[in-house]
Amino acid sequence: MTKRTHAGWxxxxxxxAVLMMGAVxxxxxxxxxxxxxxxxxxxxxxRELHWLPQEWHAWENYRDAFTKxxxxxxxxxxxxxxxxxxxxxVAINLPAAYAIAKLRFPGREGLFRLVLLGLLIPHQVIAIPxxxxxxxxxxxxxxxxxxxxxxxxxxxxxxxxQFFLTVPDDLIHAARLDGCGEFEIVWRIxxxxxxxxxxxxGIFSFVWHWNDYFWPxxxxxxxxxxxxxxxxxxxxxxxxxxxxxxxxxxTVVITAPLLAAFLAAQNRFIEGVxxxxxxx
Amino acid sequence: MxxxxxxxxxxxxxxxxxxxxxxxxxxxxxxPAAALLFLLLLAPAAGVVIxxxxxxxxxxxxxxxVGTGNFQDLWRDAVFWKSFSNTLVYIGIVVxxxxxxxxxxxxxxxxxxxxxxxxxxxxFLPVAxxxxxxxxxxxxxxxxxxxxxNQVWEFFGGTATDWLKNPRTALFTLCALxxxxxxxLAMVLFLAxxxxxxxxxxxxxxxxxxDSAFERFRRVTWPMLGPTTLxxxxxxxxxxxxxxDTVHVLTKGGPNKATEVLMHTIYSEGFGFLRxxxxxxxxxxxxxxxxxxxxxxxxxxxxRVHYA
Amino acid sequence: MAAVAINSLAKAFxxxxxxxxxxxxxxxxxxxxxxxxxxxxxxxxxRLIAGLEHADRGTIAIGGRSVEHLPPKARDIAMVFQSYALxxxxxxxxxxxxxxxxxxxTFAQRLPMVxxxxxxxRARMRExxxxxxxxxxxxxxxxxxxxxxxxxxxxxxxxxxLARAMVRDPKVFLMDEPLSNLDAHLRVQMRTEIAALxxxxxxxxxxxxxxxHEAMTMSDRVAVMLxxxxxxxAAPQKLYDEPASLEVARFIGSPRINVxxxxxxxxxxxxxFGALLPVTVAAGHRGLRIGxxxxxxxxxxxxxxxxxxxxxxxxxxxxxxxxxxVVVPGEHRVVARVTNEEGAGLxxxxxxxxxxxxxxxxxxxxxxxxxxxxRLLPVADVLKGAA
Numbered sequence: 001m002t003k004r005t006h007a008g009w010x011x012x013x014x015x016x017a018v019l020m021m022g023a024v025x026x027x028x029x030x031x032x033x034x035x036x037x038x039x040x041x042x043x044x045x046x047r048e049l050h051w052l053p054q055e056w057h058a059w060e061n062y063r064d065a066f067t068k069x070x071x072x073x074x075x076x077x078x079x080x081x082x083x084x085x086x087x088x089x090v091a092i093n094l095p096a097a098y099a100i101a102k103l104r105f106p107g108r109e110g111l112f113r114l115v116l117l118g119l120l121i122p123h124q125v126i127a128i129p130x131x132x133x134x135x136x137x138x139x140x141x142x143x144x145x146x147x148x149x150x151x152x153x154x155x156x157x158x159x160x161x162q163f164f165l166t167v168p169d170d171l172i173h174a175a176r177l178d179g180c181g182e183f184e185i186v187w188r189i190x191x192x193x194x195x196x197x198x199x200x201x202g203i204f205s206f207v208w209h210w211n212d213y214f215w216p217x218x219x220x221x222x223x224x225x226x227x228x229x230x231x232x233x234x235x236x237x238x239x240x241x242x243x244x245x246x247x248x249x250x251t252v253v254i255t256a257p258l259l260a261a262f263l264a265a266q267n268r269f270i271e272g273v274x275x276x277x278x279x280x
Numbered sequence: 281m282x283x284x285x286x287x288x289x290x291x292x293x294x295x296x297x298x299x300x301x302x303x304x305x306x307x308x309x310x311x312p313a314a315a316l317l318f319l320l321l322l323a324p325a326a327g328v329v330i331x332x333x334x335x336x337x338x339x340x341x342x343x344x345x346v347g348t349g350n351f352q353d354l355w356r357d358a359v360f361w362k363s364f365s366n367t368l369v370y371i372g373i374v375v376x377x378x379x380x381x382x383x384x385x386x387x388x389x390x391x392x393x394x395x396x397x398x399x400x401x402x403x404f405l406p407v408a409x410x411x412x413x414x415x416x417x418x419x420x421x422x423x424x425x426x427x428x429x430n431q432v433w434e435f436f437g438g439t440a441t442d443w444l445k446n447p448r449t450a451l452f453t454l455c456a457l458x459x460x461x462x463x464x465l466a467m468v469l470f471l472a473x474x475x476x477x478x479x480x481x482x483x484x485x486x487x488x489x490x491d492s493a494f495e496r497f498r499r500v501t502w503p504m505l506g507p508t509t510l511x512x513x514x515x516x517x518x519x520x521x522x523x524x525d526t527v528h529v530l531t532k533g534g535p536n537k538a539t540e541v542l543m544h545t546i547y548s549e550g551f552g553f554l555r556x557x558x559x560x561x562x563x564x565x566x567x568x569x570x571x572x573x574x575x576x577x578x579x580x581x582x583x584r585v586h587y588a
Numbered sequence: 589m590a591a592v593a594i595n596s597l598a599k600a601f602x603x604x605x606x607x608x609x610x611x612x613x614x615x616x617x618x619x620x621x622x623x624x625x626x627x628x629x630x631x632x633x634x635r636l637i638a639g640l641e642h643a644d645r646g647t648i649a650i651g652g653r654s655v656e657h658l659p660p661k662a663r664d665i666a667m668v669f670q671s672y673a674l675x676x677x678x679x680x681x682x683x684x685x686x687x688x689x690x691x692x693x694t695f696a697q698r699l700p701m702v703x704x705x706x707x708x709x710r711a712r713m714r715e716x717x718x719x720x721x722x723x724x725x726x727x728x729x730x731x732x733x734x735x736x737x738x739x740x741x742x743x744x745x746x747x748x749x750l751a752r753a754m755v756r757d758p759k760v761f762l763m764d765e766p767l768s769n770l771d772a773h774l775r776v777q778m779r780t781e782i783a784a785l786x787x788x789x790x791x792x793x794x795x796x797x798x799x800x801h802e803a804m805t806m807s808d809r810v811a812v813m814l815x816x817x818x819x820x821x822a823a824p825q826k827l828y829d830e831p832a833s834l835e836v837a838r839f840i841g842s843p844r845i846n847v848x849x850x851x852x853x854x855x856x857x858x859x860x861f862g863a864l865l866p867v868t869v870a871a872g873h874r875g876l877r878i879g880x881x882x883x884x885x886x887x888x889x890x891x892x893x894x895x896x897x898x899x900x901x902x903x904x905x906x907x908x909x910x911x912x913x914v915v916v917p918g919e920h921r922v923v924a925r926v927t928n929e930e931g932a933g934l935x936x937x938x939x940x941x942x943x944x945x946x947x948x949x950x951x952x953x954x955x956x957x958x959x960x961x962x963r964l965l966p967v968a969d970v971l972k973g974a975a
Contacts, residue, residue, distance in 0.1 A: 015388050016395070022385060023402035026460065030405065032428050033417045049431045096313030104299070105306025111314055118321050120574055122522060124543060125567045128550050128560055129327030130320065152316035182305035211410045213525045218551060229412035233529055236416050244420055251413040262408045266401055269408060274468050483640050484673035488752070489661040489690030499686075503677040 030255075037061050037249040044244050057245060062253075064246035068238065071253050073224060074231030078257075081146045081227055082206045088151045089205060090198065095186050096152075097160030102172060103182075112161070118154030124214060131218055145219040146227065150209065156201050163197035164190070203272025210258060228254045328567075332560035339554065350561035360562065362537050363545040366451060370541060371520045374458035378516050379509075381459060382466025387501075389467075390474050400471070407464040415529045418457055419444070444530055447538040454539055457526050462519065466512050473508030477501060507581060514577040518570055542566055590651030590664070590759035590792060591616040592637065597646035599632055606632045607816045609646070619786050619793040620821075621803040624813035624839070630796045631764055633813070637794060638667050638762050651759055661690070666753035667762040671769065672745045674737040674752075681720055681733040684751045688716045691756070723755045727785075743774050750785070761786075763795045767802065779806055800840055804828075812836050834956035837879045843911060846885070846922045850878045850951070858951070861896035861916050866946050869961050875954030880944045882911065885924035888943040895943040898922060903931040914940060 036044060040057035043050050065071055099105065100112050130149050131140075139145050167190070175185050191198075213229040220226060223234050232254050239247045262269045332350055336343035354360050389399050406414065421428045424442035434440055443453040481500050485491065490499045524543040527533060533540035533548065546566065550559030592614040599607040607629045614620045622630035635641045637648060639660035648655050655663045666687070674683050689698065696702075697709045704710065724730040727747045737745055746766060753761055763782075767775045783806045786793050797803055803810045804824040811821040812835075820832040831837035837845045850860045856868040860878055869876065888895030898914035901921070910931030912924045924942055934940065951959040 012392065012394075015392055019385070019388050019395075019399050022381075023399055026402050026406055026464070028428070029414055029417045029421060030409075032421060033414075036420070045426050047425070047431075049428075049435070092313050092316060095309035099306045099309040103302050103306040103309070105303040105310075107314075108306060108310075111310060111317075114314075114317055114322070118317065120571055121321070121325060121567065122518075122570055124522060124524070124546070125328060125563050126321065126324035128331065128556055128563065129324035131551075132327070132556075133324070149320055152313050152320060154317070154321070157313060182309065186309060207408065211412070213412050213528075214547075217528070229410055229525075232410070232413045232416055236419075236529075244426075248417065248420065251416055254413045255409055258409055259405070262405070263401070266397070270400075270404060270468055274465065274472075478671065478673070480669045480671055480673040481675065483635075483638075484667070484669060484675075484752075485686075486640060487638060487660045487665070487667045488687040490686075491659055491661060495690070500675070503675070506677070 030259075033248050033251055033255070036244060037252050039245060041243070041245060058249075061245040061249040064243065065235075065249040065253065068246060069231065069235045069250065070224065071231070071235075071250055074226050074228050074254065075257065077224075077226060077231075078210050078228045081143065082209045084143070084147045085150045085209050086202055086205050088147065089153050089156050090191075090202075092152050093156040093160055094191065094194065094198075097157045098164050098186050098190050100157070101161045101164035102167075102169070115154045115157050115161075119158060127215070127218060134219060140219055141221050141225065143225065146216060146225070149215070153205065156205065159201050160194065160197060163194060167193055199268060200272050203269060207258065207269075207272060328560045328563050331557050332564050334557040335555075336557045337554050338550075338556050343557065346557070350558050351564075353558065354561055354565070359537060359540065360545065363533075363540040363542050364565075366538070366540055367521060367523070367542045369451060370455055370458065370523060371517055373452070373455040374462060374520045375513065375516045377455070377459035378462035378466045379512055381463040382468075382512065383470050383505075383509075385463065385467045386470035386474055387497075390471065400468075403467050404464040406461045407468075411461060411525050412529055414461075415457070415526050419530055422453065445535055447535045450531055450535060450538045454523075454526055454531070458520060458523060462516055465519075466516060469512045469515070470505070470508060473505050474501070476508075477504045510577060510580055514573055518573055521566075521570060521573070591618075592760055592792060592794065593647075593649040593652075594633075594637070595647045595649075597633070597636060597643050597648065599629075599636060599641065599643050605816060607636075607643075610816075610818050612811060612818060612821065614792055614794060615808075617790050617792055619783075619795065619806060619808045621795045621797060621807040621810045622813055623797060623800060623803040623810050625798055628813040629816040630798075630813050634667075634762050634764055634794065634796050637760075638665055639663050664759045665762055666756060666758040666760075667764065668746075668749045668753050668766045670765045672737075672749040672766075674745060674748055676737050679734050679736060680724070680729065680740070680748050681717075683737070683748055684724060684733075684755050685716050685720045687752065687756045688719060692716060719755055720751075723751045727751050727754070742770050743778065746770065746778060750782075754785075754789070758791070760792045760794065761789075763793065765797050767797070768799075775802075782806060800842070804840075812839060814839070830958075831879075831950065832958055834877065834879065834952040837950060837952070841881060843882050843923045845950075846880045846882065846924075847877055847952075848880075848916070848920050848922065850876045852876060860944075861898075861918075861920075863894050863896035863943075865894050865944070865949070867949060867951075867961055867963050869951050869959055873953045873959055876959070877952045877954075878944075879950035879952060881948065882923045883925040884945040884948040885922070885942045886945070887924075887926060887930055888941040892941075892943050894946070895941040897939055897941055900934050900936055900938040900940055902936060903934055905931065912940075914942070 035051065035053065038056060038058040038061070039050070039053040040055050040060075043053060043055065096111075100108055100115075134140050134145050134149075139148070171189065171193070172185060175189050180188065210227070211229060212227070213233075216227045216230040217233075220230060223231070226234055232251060235250050236247060333345060333347055334343045335346050335349070385399070385403055389396055420426075422430075422443045424430060424440060424445075429443065430440040441449055443449050477500065481504070482496060485496060485500050490496060522543055523541050524547065527539055527541050527544045528547065531539040533544050542562065543566070546559050546562045549555050549562060592612075594610060594612040597607055597610045598605070610629075610633060612620075612633075622633060624630045632641065636643050637650075639655065639658060639662075643656065646656075650663055650665065660667075675686065678686070692712050692715070693703070693709065697704075697706050697712070704713070721730060721733070724733055727750055729744060729747050729751065732740060732744060732748075737748065740748065749766065766782075767778055770778060779802055782793075782795075786806075795802075795806065804827075807824060809821055810824050810827055812819045812827065814835055820827060820836045822830070822832075827836065827840050831840065834847065838847070848860055850858050852869065852873065853859050853864065856870065858865045858867050858869060858876070858878070896916065898916045901913040901915050903926075904911040904913065905928065910926050910928050912926045912931055912934065914922050914924070916922055922942070946963060949961065951961050953959050
């Protein structure tokens with residue numbers, strides 16, 4: 001219980017005033033998006049500023065959104081692609097990170113230097129040759145094109161390796177004494193131990209690939225394969241600036257899953273997405 | 281003598297076998313990752329370098345080696361320079377904007393326990409959301425007649441503008457969007473940095489006589505945030521340099537290349553005009569700048585080691 | 589140099605009452621230690637004296653002047669923190685000089701580029717450098733002035749923290765477990781140095797620790813704290829010999845004081861473990877308990893009747909002497925100090941007879957408070973000369 005002086009109360013109020021203004025600006029698009037999705041076209045296009053919908057048009061807007069474009073398909077694609085990427089990454093990154101951290105083998109240092117080098121290279125740089133490779137393999141415009149290039153993630157390997165360095169060697173020695181082979185050590189012992197780090201890197205991976213626009217834009221042409229960002233743009237292009245109600249309804253649907261996940265697990269989310277922001 | 285040698289030789293064999301099996305395990309565990317790294321990272325990276333030295337076009341049957349020809353063309357390309365300078369302007373506005381905004385927000389949030397979670401969530405929401413979807417919303421909000429921004433702008437006495445189509449405002453509008461999206465990230469990184477400042481330092485400063493908000497910031501907070509600030513600056517700079525989504529979705533580089541940025545130019549050249557070789561040359565420039573930023577940060581961070 | 593007077597100080601954090609109405613008087617130039625286990629409130633009390641926290645109730649006076657409403661910098665105190673709290677990005681000289689910088693230069697004079705051009709700044713800064721240099725020399729770190737804290741050893745950092753506290757010549761020195769981060773050898777060395785520093789400066793020192801060795805060797809008086817209350821304030825030896833309560837008796841002394849139940853016979857005469865002791869206490873105490881330090885128990889000779897029987901559990905050889913661990917009927921464990929020769933002759937399971945020194949026995953009632961004793965000297969024992 002702190003005693004507040006006059007100066008204390010003035011400061012308290014000023015802090016909230018400033019932060020609240022900032023929060024309003026940050027949240028404005030979300031709120032406006034939601035409100036617009038409830039409004040009829042007359043209110044959207046009127047010259048007067050209407051905050052709240054006077055006429056409730058939500059059902060029509062959302063129905064239109066779902067019927068004009070396969071919104072649910074986009075979401076499902078997002079989930080499928082991100083889940084596939086994550087599972088692939090666990091299968092490939094985890095053993096490699098463990099090996100680099102805990103095992104001695106020739107080429108280990110070189111491999112780790114390769115990982116570090118990869119961290120320096122942003123993903124857009126290698127886009128063109130990757131595109132050519134996929135084209136030659138006939139994999140363009142397929143789920144494979146969305147998933148395979150991300151099967152190995154240098155950031156994931158780096159993160160997991162840093163984590164494995166903190167795992168005591170004795171744990172592994174005990175496992176070997178108990179008769180575990182290397183594969184068993186990785187999947188039976190290291191995987192459960194690594195769950196906190198996996199969660200953070202999983203959220204990072206999921207959010208990053210969910211929000212990725214650049215790569216699907218390059219490799220996907222069919223709307224059925226679109227991930228949420230690409231689907232949103234398809235929708236926007238179809239609407240051609242007329243049916244804002246349904247368009248906003250569509251963006252609400254697209255944005256909702258990540259928002260819900262964020263609000264449900266703020267701390268974990270911030271941890272994971274900060275990593276993605278750091279990665280760039 | 282042979283008596284003494286034998287036991288050692290016998291001891292060596294199991295050790296060698298262990299080393300061999302460990303190596304084998306290492307290769308098999310790391311093998312897939314290593315192979316994929318070569319295939320999906322190294323090979324394409326080499327490919328970019330090689331392609332930048334050719335004039336290959338997508339779908340062409342053959343190509344010529346032009347050596348540094350692409351780079352010379354780049355040097356003379358007005359669009360490239362406009363794009364590069366636009367990107368620099370973008371960085372020059374978004375980085376200070378989001379770093380200062382993030383720092384101020386983090387300091388304000390930390391200064392009092394009330395409503396912290398709410399503010400942190402509110403400011404971080406733009407970072408966590410799907411940027412494309414929000415960009416579409418912003419496009420609607422920036423609509424010249426029915427957009428919220430103009431309606432509020434007019435309420436305060438301004439004249440309605442087509443923010444994204446007016447060459448004088450388009451880039452700055454995108455910058456505003458960039459700041460909107462990145463402030464939360466800077467804030468979260470600064471919050472982590474602030475938490476890592478030991479409480480006892482503030483106590484010691486209070487006993488030493490530095491107990492006003494200004495002195496506390498100057499003598500303790502700001503110096504201790506040094507590494508974090510450097511980190512945030514570089515991260516926001518790199519991320520700003522990679523700006524693409526908002527440009528492609530909202531302006532396509534227009535009006536009249538007013539919002540053309542480097543990444544968008546690479547995209548247009550490579551996948552619009554199909555000039556893969558040329559696009560790769562621009563990519564090399566792009567990579568060079570990012571490498572420079574990253575290496576600068578690493579160098580600066582190392583020279584400022586001052587932790588006990 | 590000033591006395592510190594604390595009256596009815598109370599402090600709660602949320603719903604936890606950390607300090608319950610503490611009263612303490614520290615004399616001018618005295619070295620008082622606040623001793624207690626972690627969580628007893630000693631650090632909180634120190635921080636209240638420093639002004640880093642505000643008490644809910646009560647008063648604090650330094651040098652006769654009431655200070656509860658003053659910020660730390662106005663109380664003329666200096667503090668050494670457990671982690672030293674040195675500014676990592678400043679040199680040792682800048683660290684030591686910080687208190688002077690904040691006090692001797694005005695805000696304008698402290699401004700980064702322009703401050704030094706204002707009149708008087710240069711002269712003041714020269715004075716400050718001189719003060720810093722002389723203090724650094726007095727603690728033996730004048731050769732380290734240009735280093736940063738990360739380049740110093742633990743002991744050196746500690747001295748920098750001390751120098752920073754000394755440079756302003758404050759009335760009161762507050763120290764919050766400053767030795768706990770040092771290794772054992774260094775700790776012993778710094779103990780004597782801090783004690784010597786106190787003698788040299790003659791300032792009032794208030795020292796916080798959980799280590800009774802530090803408290804006993806360095807202090808003029810020790811204030812034992814438990815659960816936010818001051819149990820007893822006394823000179824170290826008095827605390828050891830005359831603890832005011834069972835809690836204090838248990839906290840001070842190693843090995844821990846033996847505590848066992850006692851009975852009262854006719855006339856108030858006390859018995860323990862079947863032995864009738866030549867001591868009486870005021871009648872009518874239920875749940876009477878005896879406290880007896882290990883060095884006050886002897887192996888009884890054949891003729892002594894006030895001894896009680898016990899079974900040997902183990903003998904610990906310490907080097908200069910041994911500790912005899914025994915078990916008494918009722919599964920009470922008792923420790924006695926014996927000579928190495930005595931200990932060597934005993935094996936586990938042996939039966940021994942122990943006799944306490946009656947004049948050293950401490951008596952406590954059921955609530956743990958000390959009970960007065962009146963010693964009875966049977967004539968027969970006086971004749972035997974076994975008093």
